[in-house]
Amino acid sequence: MTDISLCLVILLTFLTLKAESTLTLSLYRCSNSSYPNTTLTSYKADLDLILNSLSSNSRVPLGYYNTSSNAVYGSFLCRGDLSPGECEDCAKNATKTIVRLCPRSEWAFLWFDQCMVRYSNRNFFSSMETDPHLDGYNGESTAEPKQFMAVLEKTMGELANKLAAKYLRVEKKYATKEVKINAKETLQTMAQCTPDINVTGCVKKQN
Structure with missing residues (x-):
């Protein structure tokens, strides 16, 4: 994964x-x-x-x-x-x-x-940090959790690549992607990095 x-x-x-x-x-x-x-x-x-x-x-x-x-x-x-x-x-x-x-x-x-x-009280500029972090959750449930997780993993990977590609141009480091999970549910994703973080720090993939 x-x-x-x-x-x-x-x-x-x-x-x-x-x-x-x-x-x-x-x-x-x-x-x-x-x-x-x-x-x-x-x-x-x-x-x-x-x-x-x-x-x-x-x-x-x-x-x-x-x-x-x-x-x-x-x-x-x-x-x-x-x-x-x-x-x-x-x-x-x-x-x-x-x-x-x-x-x-x-x-x-x-x-x-x-x-x-x-x-x-410390310098955090130009640094990719995951802590301290803030968590928020959607309280709604999906009818097909396995399908949802598969679509989510694939979509977030594509979104990360899309965000990384934006670093090739001078613009906001912001990307969105919308994908149908099934006939009734749509997954919407958004990601953004501060402009002072380089592409390696902004998007990190590990196998």
Whole structure:
């Protein structure tokens, strides 16, 4: 069986994708540790600077931006099918929400359905990482689980190749694929990498 690892975003659903008119908070994760009182003022100042910079630069062509200040690193990534205006709205909202949900955390992730924001006390730029990770599951069941898994494995492999091919061109590292499982069920897949990760890190296949 082929194990396919796609960095940052993988969404699976049986439902037809629809344009969202409102931002939907999916998941978030905060570190268990807080930045120490001895560095509270300086870390908070750097974090505020980072989040303000992310918000100010949220209308960018690729829907991705990263920046750092001393010991704080931050980035945002918008879903590949969002317009610049939609990306801007999501990133600005996310930079505010992450502070509210993760006060004084050394690092934090926040996912809306439309974008993600991340900050950390270590440099994570240009690195493919699988931890910490956020998991989400579709609660619906399929009538043919064996057929579903076979189609899923094949489709994700094809999607990984499609995503890798996009690195040959200067564009968003975003790909989608839709496949019929049976007469009633359709599998829709999406994958996306941050533009700073190279093709080897973005798509990793192991036999």
